[in-house]
Amino acid sequence: MISFNDCNWLHNHFNNINFENLNHSIIINGPEGIGKKLLTKKIISTLTNINNVSLNEEDVNPDIFILNRDKILINQISYRENKNKKTKPKWDELKGKRDLLNFIALSPVKAKNKVAALINADKIERRTQNVLLKTLEEPPDHAYIILTTSRPRVLLDTIYSRSHVINLKPLSNEDKDLWLKSIGLSEYNSYDFPSYYSPIQIYNEIANNNQSNFKEFISILDRHFSRSESQKNIIKDIMDMDIDAIIKLNFFVEFLKIILESKLRNVTLSGIYKTFALYSFSNLKISNLILEINQMRQDLYSVPQINEGHMLNVIMSELLISFKR
The missing domain is CATH 1.20.272 (Zinc Finger, Delta Prime; domain 3)
Known part of the structure; x- marks a missing residue:
């Protein structure tokens, strides 16, 4: 299993974050498998003082909100009651949430901050982005929102202007080979994989015997x-x-x-x-x-x-x- 510590190209990005004066919105952009989730977990851990952060929606933590889906709907950002429906999402006492805006409006339960992470934020529709933007304009002092994207400039320009943006660039084949060597996989060569494969994708192919x-x-x-x-x-x-x-x-x-x-x-x-x-x-x-x-x-x-x-x-x-x- 690859960890943040294994991915040296992430370290400079993390070390350049000024946590004492950090925007309440953080955008992490980069190709699939470059380590966006690993960096997200590291940032969440630093902001909350919680170790072993999970990006699984089902894991219970009242100070961490995760949306890790193929499509992010407006009701998951700001619940709006549909009068035509007899049922509505119940408030989850354990997770301290029903939707993102309700979640960050409350004070932290155990951690020093509350953090919401929207994985695959490039799948958020424009209407939903506008709802999210209103929160980013006047965010609570104790709340941070992390958005990961695989394509640059897919969100509203006004969201970028209010965010700390981290762009994770693809590694060269030479850097991929050095990394493979550093984790004990020197017998493999990045040139035997498609050039668009990221280091972690190459590792996963090897781990799954698909090399x-x-x-x-x-x-x-x-x-x-x-x-x-x-x-x-x-x-x-x-x-x-x-x-x-x-x-x-x-x-x-x-x-x-x-x-x-x-x-x-x-x-x-x-x-x-x-x-x-x-x-x-x-x-x-x-x-x-x-x-x-x-x-x-x-x-x-x-x-x-x-x-x-x-x-x-x-x-x-x-x-x-x-x-x-």
Whole structure:
């Protein structure tokens, strides 16, 4: 299990926080797996003097409020009674809350401050953000709100202007390798994973014994490019991989971007991409194929029932047309 202490890139961000003069709203932005939750827990622990902070909504603490959901609704920020409903959310005596605004309005029970953390705050609708903003304009002295986001500038500008903003940037492959070595995983190389994988994502892949997925995917493409096997067999091998169709599409885009970037920067391909240096291609065709795959990904989000085999057949055919040896 990775802890805050293991992630040295988080330490400077934490040490630069002036807790004596801190805004009552804190935004932590960064890609998935960069350590936003670990930093959130560390900040909550410092503000409340509570150890072993959990971001699980079900864990009971009257001075910590957690919303960790795919979608954050307005009633979870400020409860508004619906007269058409016979029931309404009950006040939770143990957790000291019904909604965020009710929670922070009360004085701390045991801790020196109350802290609310909204994980995936980029999923908050604009109307709900406006409700939250009213609280940030005149926050109680004892209350702090932490919002984590995976995309920059997705919240109202007025929320950013009232917040202490921490931007966690992606690590370079060299820094990822140094980190893997520091936690005893020097036998693994970040170049064997997609470049968009964060350190913690790489660690999780290794911990779940999935560290070979991307290398296997690239190996299958190598066989396809060599035309040593039928396209039908190649597609079957990709479909048999134990990863979601969205991840497969992400792998295709990653591969094409690496190949395209090597040509644009005149950089020799190496490692798992070495054999692809033998092929020539049109920059425009590869760029258009990337756009096409990105559109497939959007379509798949909207209609998960789309036939995966058909998508793969289109992509694999385009690859054979686009790359020449």
